[in-house]
Structure formats: C-alpha cells, structure tokens
Amino acid sequence: MTRARSMIYAGLFALAGCASQRPMPPTDVPATLQVADGQVLTAALHGTGVQIYECRAGAQDPKRFAWIFEAPAADLSDRSGKDVGRHYAGPTWEGYDGSKVVGDVVARDNGPNPNAVQWLLLRAKSNSGKGMFAKTQFIQRLHTIGGLTPTAGCDAAHAGQRTRVAYSADYYFYAARR
Numbered sequence: 759m760t761r762a763r764s765m766i767y768a769g770l771f772a773l774a775g776c777a778s779q780r781p782m783p784p785t786d787v788p789a790t791l792q793v794a795d796g797q798v799l800t801a802a803l804h805g806t807g808v809q810i811y812e813c814r815a816g817a818q819d820p821k822r823f824a825w826i827f828e829a830p831a832a833d834l835s836d837r838s839g840k841d842v843g844r845h846y847a848g849p850t851w852e853g854y855d856g857s858k859v860v861g862d863v864v865a866r867d868n869g870p871n872p873n874a875v876q877w878l879l880l881r882a883k884s885n886s887g888k889g890m891f892a893k894t895q896f897i898q899r900l901h902t903i904g905g906l907t908p909t910a911g912c913d914a915a916h917a918g919q920r921t922r923v924a925y926s927a928d929y930y931f932y933a934a935r936r
Contacts, residue, residue, distance in 0.1 A: 780799070781799050781800075781801060781802035781837070781930075782799075782802070783799045783930065784802075784898070784900055784901075784928070784930060786900070787898065787900065788867045788877070790865045790866075790867055790879070791865055791867050791877055791878070791879040791898055791900075792879075793879070793895075793896040793898070793932045794895075794896065796934055796935050797895060797896055797932040797933065797934060797935065798932060798933060798934075798935045799930055799931070799932055800890065800893070800894065800931050800932060800933045801836075801890050801891075801894075801929075801930070801931040802836075802837065802928065802929070802930050802931075803834045803835060803836060803842065803843070803928070803929045803931070804834070804835050804836075804926065804927075804928055804929075805830075805832040805833070805834050805845050805925075805926060805927050805928075805929055806832055806833055806835070806925075806926045807830060807831045807832025807833055807845065807924075807925065807926075808830070808831050808832070808905075808922035808923060808924055808925065809827065809830055809875060809904075809905040809906075809922070809923045809925050810827075810828040810829050810830070810831060810920055810921070810922050810923075811825040811826060811827055811828060811907055811908060811920065811921050811922075811923065812825070812826050812828050812918065812919070812920045813825055813826075813911075813912035813913075813916045813917055813918065813919045813920075813921075814826045814917065814918075815914075815917060821914075823912045823913050823914060823916070823917060824912055825907045825908045825912050825921070827907065828847070828920065829846060829847035829848075829849075830845050830846060830847070830849060830925075831844075831845070831846055831922070832844065832845040832846075832925075832926075832927075833845075834851065834853075834929065841854070842854055842855075842890070843855075843890075843891075845929070848860040848861070849861050849880065851891055851894075851897065851929065851931075852891070853887075853889050853890045853891050855887070855888075855889030855890055856887040856888065856889055857885070857886065857887035857888060857889030857890055857891040857892045858884075858885065858886045858887055858891055859882050859884070859885050859891040859892075859894040859897070859931070860882070860883055860884045860885075861880030861881065861882055861883065861897050862880060862881050862882075862883045863878055863879070863880050864879050864880060864881050865878070865879040866878055866879075869900070869901075869902055871902065871903065873904070873906060874902040874903050874904055874905060874906065874925070875899075875902045875904070875905035875906060875925055875927070876899075876902070877898070877899055877900050877901075877902060878897075878898070878899040879896065879897075879898055880896065880897040880898075880899070881895065881896055882894050882895050882896065882897070890931070891931065893933040893934070894931045894932065894933055895932055895933055895934060896931075896932040897929060897930065897931055897932070898929070898930040898932075899927045899928075899929055900927065900928050900929075900930065901927060901928040902925060902926070902927045903925060903926045903927070904923060904924050904925040904926065905923050905924070905925025905927075906923065907923075908921055908923065
C-alpha cells in the first residue's frame with residue numbers, strides 16, 4: 759500500500775471515530791429529574807456564567823427586601839471546550855447554529871452541593887431554527903457550582919440593584935428517539 763493511501767485510510771478511520779462519539783447520558787440523575795421514556799441524549803454542554811438577582815421589596819410586606827432571581831447569562835461549550843451557544847432569560851438556550859429552545863421547569867432537586875443552585879428538569883415549550891436545539895424536548899441542569907441567591911446587602915437603600923453570582927452547570931438535551 760502506498761504512503762498516500764495509508765494516510766487517507768488513517769484519516770477516514772479518525773473521522774469515523776469522531777462521528778461515533780455520542781454524548782453519554784449522566785449516571786447520577788435523581789429519579790425526580792429523569793426524562794420521559796423514548797428520549798435520547800442529543801447534546802451535553804457545559805455552561806459557565808452568572809445567575810442575575812435583583813433586590814426588590816416584598817409583595818406582601820414592602821418593608822422587607824429580598825434578592826429575586828432574574829435570569830441566567832452563560833456561555834455554552836461542548837466537550838472539546840468550543841463555544842457553541844449561550845443561555846439566557848426564558849430560560850433559553852441558543853446555539854450559534856441558529857437553533858433555540860425555551861424551557862419550562864417541571865422538577866427540581868437540591869443536588870449534592872448545598873452551595874450551588876438546584877438541579878433541574880425542564881420541558882421544551884418552544885423550539886426554533888435548524889440545529890442542535892431544534893428538536894429538544896427535555897433539558898437537565900446538573901452538576902451545578904455556585905449561583906446561589908445572595909444572603910446579604912438587600913435593603914431599601916439597595917432596591918433595584920442587580921448582582922451577578924458566578925455559576926457553572928452541565929446541561930443535557932434530549933429529543934424523541936427516531
């Protein structure tokens with residue numbers, strides 16, 4: 759076999775290996791956050807960013823103030839570390855390929871880290887575009903770090919102030935098995 763042909767075969771085998779590397783479903787998902795039967799994992803992404811909170815007066819007692827969750831703001835990356843999209847209010851996940859999914863929380867779990875935001879199961883309420891999120895039906899937010907609601911600094915003098923708390927999480931996206 760010629761050297762050129764050997765290199766071509768080596769390249770084809772390498773490409774075939776990359777194509778067969780599908781994301782692996784997480785093994786540490788609480789029963790309450792399991793996706794519906796008939797779903798297949800389509801993407802596993804890591805989100806790094808902030809949870810945004812605003813200091814507001816209480817609805818029942820306007821003299822009491824608390825930090826209220828506003829929205830996430832995070833970059834999404836794949837297993838290789840390549841930025842592939844962003845996560846923001848809605849909650850929305852938008853891929854740089856033009857696809858988008860907006861979710862609705864259906865279940866929560868405190869997760870193993872008491873110093874992190876909850877783990878979540880979300881159901882897609884809308885999808886758009888053609889790409890990685892176009893057919894997403896369920897999203898899991900797992901392996902969270904940070905992002906908890908601040909515990910101090912919210913009073914009448916700080917009403918309307920926003921604060922950004924660093925967090926990270928792994929997001930798993932599922933679609934119906936074809």
